[in-house]
Amino acid sequence: MLQREVASFEIRDLGGALGAEIIGLDLASPLDGPTRSAIRDAFLEHQILAIRDQDLDIEAQVAFSLQFGPLERHVISNRNAPHPLVHIVTNLDADGRPSGSLQSTTWHSDKSFRPEPSMATILHARQLPPAGGETCFADMYGAYDSLPAETRAEIDDLRVVHSYALGRARMGVSVSEAERRDAPDTIHPLARIHPDTGRRALFMGDHAHHIEGWQVETGRALIERLQAHATQECFVYRHEWRPGDVLMWDNRCLLHRVEQNFDAARHARVLHRTCLRGTAPA
Numbered sequence: 001m002l003q004r005e006v007a008s009f010e011i012r013d014l015g016g017a018l019g020a021e022i023i024g025l026d027l028a029s030p031l032d033g034p035t036r037s038a039i040r041d042a043f044l045e046h047q048i049l050a051i052r053d054q055d056l057d058i059e060a061q062v063a064f065s066l067q068f069g070p071l072e073r074h075v076i077s078n079r080n081a082p083h084p085l086v087h088i089v090t091n092l093d094a095d096g097r098p099s100g101s102l103q104s105t106t107w108h109s110d111k112s113f114r115p116e117p118s119m120a121t122i123l124h125a126r127q128l129p130p131a132g133g134e135t136c137f138a139d140m141y142g143a144y145d146s147l148p149a150e151t152r153a154e155i156d157d158l159r160v161v162h163s164y165a166l167g168r169a170r171m172g173v174s175v176s177e178a179e180r181r182d183a184p185d186t187i188h189p190l191a192r193i194h195p196d197t198g199r200r201a202l203f204m205g206d207h208a209h210h211i212e213g214w215q216v217e218t219g220r221a222l223i224e225r226l227q228a229h230a231t232q233e234c235f236v237y238r239h240e241w242r243p244g245d246v247l248m249w250d251n252r253c254l255l256h257r258v259e260q261n262f263d264a265a266r267h268a269r270v271l272h273r274t275c276l277r278g279t280a281p282a
């Protein structure tokens with residue numbers, strides 16, 4: 001019985017070190033236990049799952065997501081979204097026209113500035129440009145494992161100050177006092193241990209600002225050096241979106257960013273995002 005149910009859909013490698021696609025599954029209906037287990041196992045093994053050919057409205061996406069754990073709220077600037085647990089990733093302005101601006105184009109791990117950052121992000125493509133706008137992922141297990149042993153020993157006990165406000169400031173964006181209060185700075189290990197796989201992974205990105213107890217500039221230099229190492233092409237998978245894709249990825253062992261390689265003033269790119277709540281990194 002279990003084999004028959006699991007065999008009703010297919011999980012295929014996407015060809016590189018990262019990622020698998022799932023074909024033949026309908027996420028609009030509740031998943032049975034074996035299917036949920038198979039998805040969870042594939043998620044831990046491949047870090048990114050592309051579940052093809054879905055058409056989920058916001059409620060259905062929330063229902064699918066909740067089968068893998070509790071969802072988290074978004075930052076205060078998302079409060080006008082149509083559902084408190086869904087973030088609309090969009091380049092459309094208030095009148096529904098492409099605005100020309102794209103967000104999340106630099107490497108980050110979602111909500112790393114929270115005491116309990118997102119475990120997983122689930123993103124469902126609703127409108128896509130004719131080409132481009134890929135989401136790129138960098139493998140933080142591979143990046144950690146490939147460091148020289150002496151570097152790993154040096155960084156294993158370091159802790160990083162993650163700051164929404166300082167991260168935005170570095171990009172030239174100011175945050176309101178309310179946003180600052182909503183997302184105070186927090187501290188996480190630089191090389192976290194994944195709670196499900198036990199593997200170490202570098203944990204940094206846009207919100208990783210400096211090293212606890214170090215001079216800010218010295219810490220920034222180390223973070224930038226490690227991030228340059230971790231985002232080399234050999235660690236990166238580029239997801240070329242197809243209509244209907246639901247992408248589910250593990251923020252605990254990946255960085256991601258959007259490729260700004262299409263005309264965002266001309267073409268819409270709209271995706272619906274839910275985030276599964278994580279635990280404090282250790």
Ligand SMILES: [Fe+2]
Nearest residue numbers: 104108110256
């Ligand atoms: Fe993101």
